Amino acid sequence: MLSMLHHAGARPRTPGRGRRASVVLVAGACVALATACGGTRSQAAASPTSGGLSVSYEAPARGGGAERDFLREHRPAEKVAEDVGGALRLRKAIAIVGRSCEKGDVPEYDPETRRIVLCYSYVAEVRSMFERAHDPDPAGRTAGVLTETLYHEVAHALVDTLGLAPTGREEDVADQFAAYRLIPRGPEGRAAVLAAADNYAQYARESRPEDVDLGAEHPPDAARAANYRCYLYGASEAEGSDGDASSDDDLVDGTVLTEERASLCEGEYGALRRGWDGLLG
Numbered sequence: 067m068l069s070m071l072h073h074a075g076a077r078p079r080t081p082g083r084g085r086r087a088s089v090v091l092v093a094g095a096c097v098a099l100a101t102a103c104g105g106t107r108s109q110a111a112a113s114p115t116s117g118g119l120s121v122s123y124e125a126p127a128r129g130g131g132a133e134r135d136f137l138r139e140h141r142p143a144e145k146v147a148e149d150v151g152g153a154l155r156l157r158k159a160i161a162i163v164g165r166s167c168e169k170g171d172v173p174e175y176d177p178e179t180r181r182i183v184l185c186y187s188y189v190a191e192v193r194s195m196f197e198r199a200h201d202p203d204p205a206g207r208t209a210g211v212l213t214e215t216l217y218h219e220v221a222h223a224l225v226d227t228l229g230l231a232p233t234g235r236e237e238d239v240a241d242q243f244a245a246y247r248l249i250p251r252g253p254e255g256r257a258a259v260l261a262a263a264d265n266y267a268q269y270a271r272e273s274r275p276e277d278v279d280l281g282a283e284h285p286p287d288a289a290r291a292a293n294y295r296c297y298l299y300g301a302s303e304a305e306g307s308d309g310d311a312s313s314d315d316d317l318v319d320g321t322v323l324t325e326e327r328a329s330l331c332e333g334e335y336g337a338l339r340r341g342w343d344g345l346l347g
Contacts, residue, residue, distance in 0.1 A: 118156035119147035119220075123164040130166045130186035136193075137164050140209040143184060146216040149247060150224075154346065158227040162216065173215050175222040182219040184212070195268055210261030214294075217244035230345050241290060242338040245297040249335075256298055260317075263294035267322050288322070295323040300335030 121143045123134050137143060143162045150156075160180050167185035175182045192211050196204035221243035224230060232239040244262070248255035270288035299317045318328045 118159045119151040119162065120159065121147050121162045121164075124166070126186055127166040130190075133186035133189040134164055136189055136205070136208075137184070137186075137212070140205070140212075142209055142212040143216055146213060146220060149251075150217075150220055154224070156224075156227060160220070160223045160227065173219055175219045175226070177222075177226045180223065180227065182216065182223060184216065188215075192265060195265060199268060206257075207261040207264070210258035211265045213258045214244045214248065214262035217247050224346075232341075232345065234341075238293075239341070241293060242297070243342060245294065245335075246338060246342045249297060249301045256301075259294050259298055263291045263298075263322070266291035266294070291322050292327060295319075296327060296331040297335050297338065299323065299328050300331035300333070303332040304335060 123137065126134050143164065147162060158180060160182065162182045162184060164184045164186065167183065167187055169187060171183075171185045172188055173182065173184050189208065189212065193204050193208040196207045201207055218240045221240035222236065224243070225232065225236060225239075245259055248259050266287040270286065270291060295317050302317070317323055318325055323331075
Protein backbone atom coordinates (compact mmCIF):
# COMPACT_ATOMS: atom_id res chain seq x y z
CA MET A 67 0.00 0.00 0.00
CA LEU A 68 1.35 3.41 -0.91
CA SER A 69 1.90 6.21 1.55
CA MET A 70 -0.38 9.22 1.84
CA LEU A 71 1.68 12.37 1.32
CA HIS A 72 1.02 15.87 2.54
CA HIS A 73 2.19 18.27 -0.14
CA ALA A 74 0.67 18.90 -3.52
CA GLY A 75 2.73 17.61 -6.39
CA ALA A 76 4.46 14.95 -4.29
CA ARG A 77 4.40 11.45 -5.72
CA PRO A 78 3.26 8.51 -3.58
CA ARG A 79 6.17 6.24 -2.80
CA THR A 80 6.83 3.04 -0.94
CA PRO A 81 7.99 3.63 2.64
CA GLY A 82 11.73 3.32 3.14
CA ARG A 83 13.11 -0.10 4.07
CA GLY A 84 15.96 -1.14 6.29
CA ARG A 85 15.91 1.96 8.47
CA ARG A 86 16.99 1.99 12.10
CA ALA A 87 14.47 0.23 14.34
CA SER A 88 12.60 2.18 16.99
CA VAL A 89 9.99 0.58 19.26
CA VAL A 90 7.50 2.58 21.30
CA LEU A 91 5.20 1.21 24.01
CA VAL A 92 1.70 2.65 23.93
CA ALA A 93 -0.89 1.79 26.56
CA GLY A 94 0.46 -1.73 26.87
CA ALA A 95 0.61 -2.29 23.11
CA CYS A 96 3.86 -2.56 21.17
CA VAL A 97 4.17 -0.62 17.93
CA ALA A 98 7.06 -1.84 15.78
CA LEU A 99 8.29 1.02 13.67
CA ALA A 100 10.84 -0.94 11.67
CA THR A 101 11.10 -4.41 13.23
CA ALA A 102 8.91 -6.77 15.22
CA CYS A 103 8.21 -6.15 18.92
CA GLY A 104 10.87 -7.20 21.33
CA GLY A 105 13.48 -4.50 20.79
CA THR A 106 14.39 -1.80 23.26
CA ARG A 107 12.49 1.43 23.50
CA SER A 108 14.16 4.41 21.85
CA GLN A 109 15.76 6.73 24.37
CA ALA A 110 14.39 9.62 22.32
CA ALA A 111 10.79 8.48 22.74
CA ALA A 112 8.46 10.75 24.65
CA SER A 113 6.10 9.34 27.25
CA PRO A 114 3.19 7.55 25.55
CA THR A 115 0.07 9.66 25.26
CA SER A 116 -3.47 8.48 25.85
CA GLY A 117 -5.67 7.16 23.09
CA GLY A 118 -3.11 5.06 21.23
CA LEU A 119 -0.92 7.93 19.97
CA SER A 120 2.78 8.18 20.77
CA VAL A 121 5.55 10.62 19.89
CA SER A 122 9.25 9.84 19.51
CA TYR A 123 12.32 11.45 17.95
CA GLU A 124 15.12 9.50 16.32
CA ALA A 125 18.71 10.66 16.55
CA PRO A 126 19.32 13.07 13.65
CA ALA A 127 21.67 12.19 10.83
CA ARG A 128 23.38 14.62 8.45
CA GLY A 129 22.36 17.55 10.61
CA GLY A 130 18.85 17.96 11.91
CA GLY A 131 19.73 18.48 15.55
CA ALA A 132 18.37 22.03 15.57
CA GLU A 133 15.13 20.85 13.97
CA ARG A 134 14.69 18.06 16.53
CA ASP A 135 15.27 20.60 19.30
CA PHE A 136 12.68 22.88 17.66
CA LEU A 137 10.10 20.08 17.70
CA ARG A 138 10.82 19.28 21.33
CA GLU A 139 10.58 22.93 22.34
CA HIS A 140 7.38 23.80 20.47
CA ARG A 141 5.75 20.35 20.88
CA PRO A 142 3.42 20.31 17.84
CA ALA A 143 3.41 16.51 17.75
CA GLU A 144 2.72 16.15 21.47
CA LYS A 145 -0.11 18.70 21.30
CA VAL A 146 -1.78 16.90 18.39
CA ALA A 147 -1.37 13.50 20.07
CA GLU A 148 -2.82 14.77 23.34
CA ASP A 149 -5.77 16.43 21.59
CA VAL A 150 -6.73 13.53 19.34
CA GLY A 151 -5.92 10.90 21.96
CA GLY A 152 -8.07 12.69 24.50
CA ALA A 153 -11.00 13.12 22.10
CA LEU A 154 -11.11 9.69 20.46
CA ARG A 155 -10.78 6.11 21.60
CA LEU A 156 -8.47 4.63 18.98
CA ARG A 157 -8.62 0.93 18.20
CA LYS A 158 -5.00 0.71 17.09
CA ALA A 159 -1.81 2.44 18.15
CA ILE A 160 -0.45 5.21 15.92
CA ALA A 161 3.09 6.57 16.24
CA ILE A 162 4.36 10.03 15.28
CA VAL A 163 8.10 9.81 14.62
CA GLY A 164 10.51 12.69 14.06
CA ARG A 165 13.48 11.57 11.98
CA SER A 166 16.02 12.45 9.32
CA CYS A 167 14.75 11.78 5.80
CA GLU A 168 16.02 12.04 2.27
CA LYS A 169 16.10 15.57 0.88
CA GLY A 170 12.71 16.58 -0.46
CA ASP A 171 10.78 14.07 1.63
CA VAL A 172 7.58 15.34 3.20
CA PRO A 173 5.52 14.20 6.20
CA GLU A 174 3.57 11.05 5.49
CA TYR A 175 1.40 8.39 7.09
CA ASP A 176 2.34 4.79 6.36
CA PRO A 177 -0.66 2.45 6.79
CA GLU A 178 1.59 -0.63 6.90
CA THR A 179 3.41 0.47 10.06
CA ARG A 180 0.75 2.93 11.27
CA ARG A 181 3.31 5.65 11.78
CA ILE A 182 3.47 9.29 10.75
CA VAL A 183 6.97 10.40 9.79
CA LEU A 184 7.84 14.05 10.41
CA CYS A 185 11.09 14.86 8.61
CA TYR A 186 13.61 17.20 10.22
CA SER A 187 14.41 18.57 6.76
CA TYR A 188 10.76 19.55 6.32
CA VAL A 189 10.92 21.59 9.53
CA ALA A 190 13.94 23.44 8.14
CA GLU A 191 12.25 23.97 4.76
CA VAL A 192 9.11 25.52 6.23
CA ARG A 193 11.07 27.81 8.53
CA SER A 194 13.33 28.93 5.69
CA MET A 195 10.28 29.85 3.62
CA PHE A 196 8.90 32.11 6.34
CA GLU A 197 12.34 33.65 6.82
CA ARG A 198 12.64 34.22 3.08
CA ALA A 199 9.27 35.99 3.18
CA HIS A 200 10.56 38.18 6.06
CA ASP A 201 7.80 36.96 8.37
CA PRO A 202 8.11 38.62 11.80
CA ASP A 203 7.59 35.31 13.64
CA PRO A 204 9.09 32.47 11.57
CA ALA A 205 9.38 30.13 14.55
CA GLY A 206 5.77 30.51 15.65
CA ARG A 207 4.47 30.28 12.10
CA THR A 208 6.56 27.18 11.44
CA ALA A 209 5.13 25.54 14.56
CA GLY A 210 1.66 26.36 13.25
CA VAL A 211 2.31 24.74 9.87
CA LEU A 212 3.72 21.64 11.55
CA THR A 213 0.64 21.38 13.74
CA GLU A 214 -1.66 21.61 10.71
CA THR A 215 0.48 19.08 8.86
CA LEU A 216 0.25 16.58 11.69
CA TYR A 217 -3.53 16.92 11.97
CA HIS A 218 -3.72 16.27 8.22
CA GLU A 219 -1.67 13.09 8.54
CA VAL A 220 -3.58 11.98 11.64
CA ALA A 221 -6.75 12.25 9.55
CA HIS A 222 -5.30 9.71 7.10
CA ALA A 223 -4.46 7.50 10.07
CA LEU A 224 -8.03 7.75 11.38
CA VAL A 225 -9.52 6.87 8.00
CA ASP A 226 -7.22 3.84 7.91
CA THR A 227 -7.44 2.55 11.49
CA LEU A 228 -11.10 3.39 12.19
CA GLY A 229 -12.35 2.29 8.78
CA LEU A 230 -13.94 5.67 8.06
CA ALA A 231 -15.60 6.23 4.69
CA PRO A 232 -15.35 9.90 3.64
CA THR A 233 -17.50 10.74 0.65
CA GLY A 234 -15.07 13.25 -0.87
CA ARG A 235 -11.42 13.16 -1.92
CA GLU A 236 -9.45 12.01 1.10
CA GLU A 237 -6.82 14.74 0.78
CA ASP A 238 -9.53 17.41 0.99
CA VAL A 239 -11.14 15.65 3.93
CA ALA A 240 -7.77 15.47 5.72
CA ASP A 241 -7.27 19.22 5.32
CA GLN A 242 -10.78 19.72 6.66
CA PHE A 243 -9.94 17.62 9.72
CA ALA A 244 -7.07 19.98 10.50
CA ALA A 245 -9.49 22.92 10.36
CA TYR A 246 -12.09 20.93 12.31
CA ARG A 247 -9.73 20.43 15.24
CA LEU A 248 -7.77 23.69 15.11
CA ILE A 249 -10.30 26.46 14.50
CA PRO A 250 -12.40 25.82 17.64
CA ARG A 251 -9.23 25.99 19.76
CA GLY A 252 -9.20 29.77 19.60
CA PRO A 253 -6.41 32.18 18.61
CA GLU A 254 -3.58 29.63 18.64
CA GLY A 255 -5.49 27.13 16.52
CA ARG A 256 -6.69 29.74 14.05
CA ALA A 257 -3.19 31.16 13.76
CA ALA A 258 -1.95 27.67 12.83
CA VAL A 259 -4.56 27.38 10.06
CA LEU A 260 -3.63 30.82 8.74
CA ALA A 261 0.07 29.93 8.83
CA ALA A 262 -0.68 26.84 6.75
CA ALA A 263 -2.72 28.91 4.30
CA ASP A 264 0.10 31.41 3.90
CA ASN A 265 2.65 28.62 3.50
CA TYR A 266 0.61 27.01 0.72
CA ALA A 267 0.20 30.41 -0.94
CA GLN A 268 3.97 30.87 -0.88
CA TYR A 269 4.50 27.42 -2.41
CA ALA A 270 2.03 28.41 -5.14
CA ARG A 271 3.82 31.70 -5.85
CA GLU A 272 7.19 29.98 -6.07
CA SER A 273 5.98 27.18 -8.36
CA ARG A 274 6.13 27.25 -12.14
CA PRO A 275 2.76 26.90 -13.90
CA GLU A 276 3.95 23.77 -15.70
CA ASP A 277 4.64 22.11 -12.34
CA VAL A 278 1.00 22.34 -11.24
CA ASP A 279 -0.73 19.00 -11.88
CA LEU A 280 -4.49 19.52 -11.75
CA GLY A 281 -5.03 15.77 -11.89
CA ALA A 282 -2.79 14.98 -8.92
CA GLU A 283 -3.96 13.30 -5.73
CA HIS A 284 -3.58 16.57 -3.82
CA PRO A 285 -5.33 19.79 -4.84
CA PRO A 286 -3.04 22.60 -6.01
CA ASP A 287 -1.33 24.63 -3.29
CA ALA A 288 -3.26 27.77 -4.27
CA ALA A 289 -6.55 25.93 -3.76
CA ARG A 290 -5.48 24.67 -0.35
CA ALA A 291 -4.49 28.19 0.68
CA ALA A 292 -7.91 29.49 -0.41
CA ASN A 293 -9.71 26.65 1.37
CA TYR A 294 -8.04 27.31 4.71
CA ARG A 295 -8.74 31.05 4.50
CA CYS A 296 -12.31 30.20 3.58
CA TYR A 297 -12.76 27.94 6.62
CA LEU A 298 -11.38 30.67 8.89
CA TYR A 299 -13.69 33.25 7.36
CA GLY A 300 -16.66 30.90 7.53
CA ALA A 301 -16.03 30.16 11.20
CA SER A 302 -15.78 33.88 11.92
CA GLU A 303 -19.08 34.53 10.16
CA ALA A 304 -20.79 31.64 11.95
CA GLU A 305 -19.41 32.26 15.43
CA GLY A 306 -18.50 35.95 15.45
CA SER A 307 -14.96 37.37 15.36
CA ASP A 308 -13.20 37.60 18.72
CA GLY A 309 -9.82 39.02 17.77
CA ASP A 310 -8.34 35.76 16.55
CA ALA A 311 -5.52 35.24 14.05
CA SER A 312 -6.75 37.68 11.44
CA SER A 313 -9.60 40.05 10.69
CA ASP A 314 -12.17 39.31 8.02
CA ASP A 315 -10.69 42.03 5.82
CA ASP A 316 -7.28 40.36 5.99
CA LEU A 317 -8.71 36.95 5.11
CA VAL A 318 -10.65 38.17 2.07
CA ASP A 319 -7.68 39.64 0.23
CA GLY A 320 -9.12 39.40 -3.28
CA THR A 321 -6.22 37.22 -4.41
CA VAL A 322 -6.06 34.05 -2.33
CA LEU A 323 -9.66 34.37 -1.12
CA THR A 324 -12.04 36.39 -3.27
CA GLU A 325 -15.26 38.04 -2.13
CA GLU A 326 -17.25 35.69 -4.36
CA ARG A 327 -15.76 32.61 -2.69
CA ALA A 328 -16.05 34.21 0.76
CA SER A 329 -19.83 34.42 0.36
CA LEU A 330 -19.90 30.59 0.40
CA CYS A 331 -17.50 30.03 3.29
CA GLU A 332 -19.91 29.95 6.21
CA GLY A 333 -21.75 27.10 4.50
CA GLU A 334 -18.50 25.31 3.64
CA TYR A 335 -17.25 25.49 7.22
CA GLY A 336 -20.58 24.25 8.54
CA ALA A 337 -20.52 21.35 6.08
CA LEU A 338 -17.03 20.24 7.10
CA ARG A 339 -18.01 20.29 10.77
CA ARG A 340 -21.13 18.24 10.10
CA GLY A 341 -19.11 15.89 7.92
CA TRP A 342 -16.47 15.12 10.55
CA ASP A 343 -19.08 15.01 13.32
CA GLY A 344 -20.82 12.33 11.28
CA LEU A 345 -17.65 10.36 10.56
CA LEU A 346 -16.61 10.31 14.22
CA GLY A 347 -20.08 10.15 15.77
